[in-house]
Structure formats: C-alpha cells, structure tokens
Amino acid sequence: MNKKKWIEYALANGFDSFEIYQETGKTKTVNWYQGTTDSAVTSRVTGTALRGRISGKMLSYATEETGDEHMEQIINEMKEQAGIIGSSESGTILSPEKTDECTSSRTYTPFTNEEIRAALSDLEKSILAYDPCIVQAVHLVYEEESVERTIFNSKGLDIKDKGSVQVIGGGAVASRDGDIRNDFRHETVSSFDSFNAAAFADKLCGEVVRQLGAGPVKSTSCPVIFEKEAMTSLFAAFSDIFSGDRISRGISPLSGKEGRRIFSGLITMIDDPREDAAPFIYNYDDEGHPTCRKYVVREGVFETVLHSTESAARMNTVSSGNGFKGGCSAPVRAVPKNFFIVPGDMPLSGLMECIGNGLVITDLAGLHAGLDHVTGDFSLQCSGYKVTDGERAENVTLITVAGNYLEMMDRVLAVGNDIEWKTSPAACPSIAFKELSIGGL
Amino acid sequence: MFTRPELEKYLTRCMQSDADFAEIYEEDELTEHITALNEDIEQVSSSRQCGTGIRLYRGVQSVYGYTNDTDDASLTALIEDLKGAISDNEAGSCPAASDVTLTRVEYENNNPVRIDFEKTPLSEKASLLKRAAKAALQYDPRIEKVQSGLLNVRQDVQISNSEGRLVSDSRVRTRIMVEAFAREGDNLQSGGDRPGAGMGLEFYEQTTPESAGREAARTALVNLSAKDCPSGKMPVIIDNGFGGVIFHEACGHALEATSVAKDQSVFCNKLGTKIAADCVSAVDDGTIPNAWGSQNIDDEGNFQKRRVLIKNGILTSYMVDRLNGRRMGVPSTSSGRRESYRFEPTSRMSNTFILAGNDSFEDLFEGIERGLYAKKMGGGSVNPQTGEFNFSVSEGYMIENGKITYPVKGVSLIGSGSEILMNIDRVCSNLERSQGMCGSSSGSIPTDVGQPAIRVSQITVGGTANE
Known part of the structure; x- marks a missing residue:
C-alpha cells in the first residue's frame, strides 16, 4: 500500500483530512492434552482501517485488501457515507503532538x-x-x-x-x-x-x-468481600460507565456527575495506558493522541471523563487519549486502558477480620449479560467461601450476588493491598463492602 | 478465492508430510454497520475481511495456520511451517502422498436472498433505522432517546480438502438492533429488541423496523416501574423465543463435542439415557431456510443437517465436528463452525430449540403460589464440565397465586443444567425462535435460540429485594 498515494488521492477528492491505521498481529498457540501436543495455531494478519473527514463528517472503512488497485473504489465508497451521516459531532484527524515515549520494562524471550x-x-x-x-x-x-x-495521516x-x-x-x-x-x-x-x-x-x-463439596447458602444480605480477581472482572465490566461515549449521550449512570462525589472516599481509580505493571503499554491511543496517567475517581470524587476525539467534541472538551478500537476494523470508542483501583494497605485476612461474618466472592460468571450499564444494577452467578468470626469457613457455590454498582462502591468498608496485573488492561485489589444481596436456597 | 488447480497444488503440498488430512478454508467477508441516535445517522462503517486458514490433521492432532497475506510465497511458507509442526509432534515416517484432485460440489441454495444489501442505496438502509427510532419515540413521551444499529453481512467461503471436496457458500444476514431509553424523573431504564435473519433486506418486509422500535420502547417502560426482585428458589415460567437461551446454555453447550470428546461435559456417556423430563424434545437444525443460524454447508464443507438432540427426554445425539468425531469414533454431524478464517472450527450450535408441547400458556401459571415469569431473557453462560449455568432476565414479573402481579428488575437465574432439564414440567405450544450471537473457542457466530413457553418447577433466582 502506497500510503502517500492514498492520502493524496483522498485529499484531491474532497476529504479535508485522511488517516491510515494499520495493525499487524502475529500469534503462536500450542495446546497440550494427555501427554502430547493437541493442536497448534500460527498466524500473521495485517488489517488496515481508513478514516477521513468531509464537511465535518468522519467516514470510515476497514479492509484487508489494500492493494493500490482498490484505492479508487474504497475512497469513493467512503464518500458515499457523507450523504447520510447527520449533524452530530464527529472525531478529528490529529496533528502530531510531542510526547516522551516510554518502553515497557517487561521483556519476553519466546520459548523454543x-x-x-x-x-x-x-x-x-x-x-x-x-x-x-x-x-x-x-x-x-x-x-x-x-x-x-x-498511524499515518494527512496532518503529518x-x-x-x-x-x-x-x-x-x-x-x-x-x-x-x-x-x-x-x-x-x-x-x-x-x-x-x-x-x-x-x-x-x-x-x-x-x-x-x-x-469440592461447596454448595449454596440461604438467601440473605450480608457483608461481602470481592477477592481481587472477582473485583477486577466486575470493575472491568462496568468500566464503560466512565466513557465519554455513554456520558455524552446521557446513558451512563454517571452522566452529569463530573466533579461530584460518587463513591466512598476510600476509592481512587486511575487510568494509565503507560502503566508499566500492565501487560501492554500504549504511548498513543488508536487516534494517535499521546496517552497519559489520570485520576478518574480521586477519593470518591469523579474527576475525569474518558474521551476520544469524538466524545470530547460532543462535550466540548479535548480527548484524554482514550480513543481505542476493539480490533482493527472496529470503530474508535472512548475506553479506559490500564485502568485500576489504587490499593489500600490491608491484606485479605485483614478484610476478613473487618467484616467478621459474611462472604468472600472468588469467582463471577455471566458478566456479559448480568449487568445493566444504564442503571448500574447487577445480578451475577458467583462462588467463594463464608467468613465466620473473621476466618475462612465453608465454601459456597451456585449462588447469586446482586446490587447496584454505584451504591456498592459508596459502601466500602476497606480496600485491600493485593492488586495484581494479569493479562487484562484492568486490575483491582480485594475490596470489602458493607452489604449485598445473596441469592441461594 | 483460489482456483481449483491452485488449491490442488497447495493441498498436495500439505499432504507431502505426516498429515493424514488437509483442509483449506478461504473467506471473503463484507460487513456493513450503520448506527443512529434517534433519527440522526451517526456512523457508517464498512469492513472487508479476506483470508485463508489451513489445517492439517495427524490422527487427533491438528495444526492450523491463518493469514491474509495470500500470495504464493506467503502461503507456501505457511504450509511449510504447518508441515514442520505436524511432523514435529512425534517421530514418524512421511507417507507417500498422491496428488489431490478436487471435485466441486454443487447444490441448491437453501438461503436465497431477494434484496441484496450491497445493491441497496445507503439512504434506504439508513431509513430503516429512522423508522425504528420514530416508532419508539412516538410510543410514549417518556421515551427519551433511541440508539439503533443495522448490521448487514455477506460471508463468502470456499472450503477444499484432501479428500477431494471443493464447496462454496455465500451467507448473507441482516439484523436491526434497537435500544430505547425511558425516563421518569431520575429513573432511566432501557429496553431492546434485536431481530435478524439469514436473508437480505426483504426481512424488513415481514419484521418491520417499527415493530422493533415499539418492542424496545415497551420493554423500557416496563422496567421504569419494575421493583427489586426477591432471591431464592422458586418456580419459573420462561417465555418463548429468546427464553430458549436456557436450553442453549443449560444443555446445548454441554452437548457439543468440544466438551464431550475430552470428557469435559456433564452429558458424557449419556447417549440413549434420560437427561430431561419426558415433555422435552429438542433439535439443532441448520437447515431452516433463511434462519439466522442456518448455512448451506458447515465450516468444514459438509451439508448442514437437522439434529435431534433429545427425544421425549432421551439424549439422542451430540453435535460433532470432524476432529472431535475422530476422537469420539463417530462421524461429523455437520456441526463444525467458526467465526472466520482466524479461528479453527469446532462443534457449535446452529438453530437450537425445544419443540412445541401441548400445554396452553394459561396452564403454566396453575398452582404457582409465588414464582417468576421471565418474559424476556438476556444472555447467559455455562460451565460445561459442571453444568452450572446462569442467564439474566431483561423483563420479568412476579407471579403470586397464579397471577402476574408486578414487574421486577436486576434478576438472574442460575442452576445446574442436568437438574433444570429434569425439572421442566410444562411445555406450551407457542414455539418461537430468536436471534443471538454465541461465543466459544471458534469465535462469535450467529445462532438462533428458541422454545415454546416452559415452566421449570424450581430455579435459583438472584435479585436484590431484602425480605
């Protein structure tokens, strides 16, 4: 693909700015079963996503066929979109901005x-x-x-x-x-x-x-600790309530609450795409905006809405460097990247002492469906163990935990110190909550 | 797509190795997605995905490689990598391979398209969203906004293998997704409707955008007045259509050879035994003309089939792909599916549903002192090894003394698949199917779920009401 040629052609055909995003991924996977290699997968895939603006409207097209012979047809198809897109605010093709790039301290030596x-x-x-x-x-x-x-664009x-x-x-x-x-x-x-x-x-x-031997408990309301992995999965599943995409449209429970106290003062949330402890670091978002560390919630106060250029335009502000795609062909969305809750100083055993009697949830299921991103309500299958007099007691499974995410985060008893980054761009310590509804027998 | 001589050349090269089977899957997919907020079109995104996946077997071992760099040198390099990997597993001699000769398989298209989305002007497609939004906004003044999306997909595939089979399919599907938001003071609630089919835009002549908009609005308004739901075990009536997600999660996944072949399912070794109540019969049918989960051929090149999974409570069939069929010593049931060339296929569902029974809808409520009526379901998931499943209820009502009393919100249902199937005690006659996307190891694929309204004597209900 001759990128300069594509951009020149686009500019000559009515676009006022044009961007070429390319992503090349290589993978190698080996599965093992009963003493031998079960299957092996290897891949190399390059995807290309094009964006360009005409009369303030952002037009897009993603393709895996980028030979120059397709240029004219693809750019003309993009132009057709301008005829139906309405008057709402759109994203921006960005000019270069100076930033000090950093590199991850993680190094990997591939296995033979x-x-x-x-x-x-x-x-x-x-x-x-x-x-x-x-x-x-x-x-x-x-x-x-x-x-x-x-990312290569017409603005340099x-x-x-x-x-x-x-x-x-x-x-x-x-x-x-x-x-x-x-x-x-x-x-x-x-x-x-x-x-x-x-x-x-x-x-x-x-x-x-x-x-083994775990079973359900009777339906009740009680203090609950979300152990770090369960807390991370719930936190990640609700992270889009901080997105400018939802807040600007008025469909997040946090719409209109910027600058207000939304959670317990024990809760501080930071988004930092350059966080070195995370599995990947990102110097730029997928629009080419330099990324930065930011307090999303500081001691319970909602400080920062996460923005792409489009959501920022809707709210008359600037991008926070959170315009990321969920894959090369997906549109840019305002999402957190390397998002975490700042740990406290209490170990899990301390949290258990803190609640005295209650439940520790170690695993959640059904996160893709059991959450309401408009209201913050959730009801999820879970398992874990009971806490009696501050000590681990019987294991429990086939129960549900239900509540409202905003109310729950406002009723925090203590925040643990056991944060651990694994393979996802989110991490949390274990956290103890005053009370949640448990469904069981 | 490669020509037949090119494919024969590559397959022959694949078989000059320790492999005993080789397959080439080619894909050219166009996806068009238009989104709107109210009657304002916000975004149009088109994407084209073109690539090739090559798979070699040696006994029950497989190696798979995929790329969208399909020039001769890249593909040859990929084949050599795979040949090295399949031979690398264990010491073995390379059998003498004969040249692969392909024969194209022709058939009658079971999923014809009348109105091609690619030939339809964008403005006409955009108007479908505007019609849905208008209908939702006019439904009630409390409907504050409407988000909608129109998805059109054409997936062309060509599959060839070392057994000489060469077959193609063109899968077209369309879906309109409407989410309405209703407000009363500070109370903001949503409701959605997402109908679709394996056909062209003629789908919207029978299922109108207006009906989707009104249904989304109706659900959002119900949720405005919904109360917290009590927790605990109780009888549950699950309505028809997307209610079938209970069977999909509680049973369907655990009947896929992906789990069964490796002894990772609660239904292993249960063929011919009773796994459900007598009133339950269920099928997985990939042949229903123009259904959302239908195909002419599966993603391993075999003609799709209707599979009777359960007959009067007795397990009659698993869903089996080619590789897991080798592990189980049974033939494929044409159940090999994948999202795209980026995934190795495995056994998956197509259009899966419980068959109609004889009870009337009113019969289901008889004798229930306190229970739940789950009118609309959200998604769910299952652990096939333990059979434990969960799914969310997006529109639910309490039942008291046989009558529907008030709507409830924030509800999930959990249980063990093997128990739930035995606890179905009433099956209504109003069978209906609905559309969903199913995720598993071979990616996200379109599947229909379905059932008539059923009654389960006891399920654990998760809610937030403190009693």
Missing part, C-alpha cells in the same frame, strides 16, 4: 518448541500430581502474541507503537463423591527459565480442591 512441550508437560504432571482428587488437567496452553500499530502524524506478551494457561478438574469442580488460570511468562510449573499448579489446584 522443545521448551513449550517441556513447560506444558511439566505443568500437566504437576496438576495431576497435586492431589488424588484432581482427575484431569485441561486447557493447557502456551500463547505468544505481538502487535504493531502504525506518523507513529508506531508495539507490544508483545507470552502467556501460559492451564485448568484442573477435581472430583469427589460425584461433585465436580474446575478452574482455569493463566499468567504471563517472560522466559522458559522463569516458569515454575509446580507453583502454578499449587495456585490452581489449591482452590479447585477446596471448592
């Missing part, structure tokens, strides 16, 4: 094929040897992924950002007296030498075996 087999074989054996109750080691996988993004922007990650994952199935429990975990691995299969298996299997 022999090392992949050795690591997965070792992991399988460690899982199966953990306890006689463990009957299967499943979903054993090694994955490496690298992504390079480039010409940037490149790249990142890579390596992950090992595995699952265990435990069975006793007809009760079956399973779990899966994954972690980033910098090199073969740094991977400890026995430690991975201990963390995975310990919880699976403990869950």
